[in-house]
Amino acid sequence: MTIIERDWEQLEADRHEHGTTVRHVHPPSRHEILIAVRHPDGSRMRTLGVSTRAAAEVLRRLHALPRTRGLEMQSARLGGDIAEAISGRHPDE
Numbered sequence: 001m002t003i004i005e006r007d008w009e010q011l012e013a014d015r016h017e018h019g020t021t022v023r024h025v026h027p028p029s030r031h032e033i034l035i036a037v038r039h040p041d042g043s044r045m046r047t048l049g050v051s052t053r054a055a056a057e058v059l060r061r062l063h064a065l066p067r068t069r070g071l072e073m074q075s076a077r078l079g080g081d082i083a084e085a086i087s088g089r090h091p092d093e
Contacts, residue, residue: 003025003035007023011037012042015039016039019038020037020038023035031048031050033049
């Protein structure tokens, strides 16, 4: 699976005043693997759907998701037993 600049450009072209444009990048996977662009700021994100149990265990061990210059990890609950790990540009970049 390779994500190329054209993949990002297609998402960015589908502009919204507010919201997120999302695309599955590997549909055969048993995990939700997506790329997304948040509008209007254009932040690019890679997302991975994981079980809430797995996400809770990671947070228990790390106490917080990693953050480094240019990259930030977040966790969001999607409902049911699915959580999402999100990586994207750090807001200060």
